[in-house]
Amino acid sequence: GQNIDQPTEMTATEGAIVQINCTYQTSGFNGLFWYQQHAGEAPTFLSYNVLDGLEEKGRFSSFLSRSKGYSYLLLKELQMKDSASYLCAVRDSNYQLIWGAGTKLIIKP
Amino acid sequence: DAMVIQNPRYQVTQFGKPVTLSCSQTLNHNVMYWYQQKSSQAPKLLFHYYDKDFNNEADTPDNFQSRRPNTSFCFLDIRSPGLGDAAMYLCATSRSNNGANVLTFGAGSRLTVL
Numbered sequence: 001g002q003n004i005d006q007p008t009e010m011t012a013t014e015g016a017i018v019q020i021n022c023t024y025q026t027s028g029f030n031g032l033f034w035y036q037q038h039a040g041e042a043p044t045f046l047s048y049n050v051l052d053g054l055e056e057k058g059r060f061s062s063f064l065s066r067s068k069g070y071s072y073l074l075l076k077e078l079q080m081k082d083s084a085s086y087l088c089a090v091r092d093s094n095y096q097l098i099w100g101a102g103t104k105l106i107i108k109p
Numbered sequence: 110d111a112m113v114i115q116n117p118r119y120q121v122t123q124f125g126k127p128v129t130l131s132c133s134q135t136l137n138h139n140v141m142y143w144y145q146q147k148s149s150q151a152p153k154l155l156f157h158y159y160d161k162d163f164n165n166e167a168d169t170p171d172n173f174q175s176r177r178p179n180t181s182f183c184f185l186d187i188r189s190p191g192l193g194d195a196a197m198y199l200c201a202t203s204r205s206n207n208g209a210n211v212l213t214f215g216a217g218s219r220l221t222v223l
């Protein structure tokens with residue numbers, strides 16, 4: 001079967017750096033997405049990786065290793081507003097989006 | 110601003126009483142999706158439309174139906190809601206369903222079943 005694994009919950013301190021990992025086993029690969037979802041709200045797009053390497057976008061960066069079936073989302077200079085769930089999703093060979101359950105990130109002052 | 114709008118944001122219904130949730134988009138995207146998301150779980154795709162072509166997920170219960178009368182609108186009908194159908198229902202759109210096409214989500218409709 002197809003599977004996305006992410007930690008259920010992480011805690012970090014305001015101003016610090018946190019790395020959220022995602023591993024996947026899917027039928028083929030056509031790109032990996034990271035979405036942010038605040039409690040009770042809709043997911044919003046953060047990043048997209050289809051080739052190996054690091055994509056940087058402001059305070060957020062996303063890394064992909066296709067050979068390892070692995071990605072991470074790196075958040076720098078954490079702010080209280082970054083408290084949210086972070087969802088990893090992979091598009092498989094049939095262009096279906098396979099979603100992880102999300103990592104709830106708690107930011108403490 | 111171009112966006113995806115869902116109504117109502119909150120819906121309370123009684124066990125077995127039909128419910129219709131609506132979604133409209135001004136993005137002119139070809140693909141529209143309905144997801145069900147329960148607390149701390151991954152969004153679960155119920156069905157999607159590619160233009161007028163309807164694609165039902167194999168494990169979507171018959172209790173869930175959908176209509177897309179035109180490009181801009183899509184409806185989710187829950188014919189006889191059960192307690193297990195209480196969830197957030199998310200509508201999303203994309204220009205296409207391959208490659209880097211990003212899904213744009215509406216704010217969601219939270220369904221409570223009494």
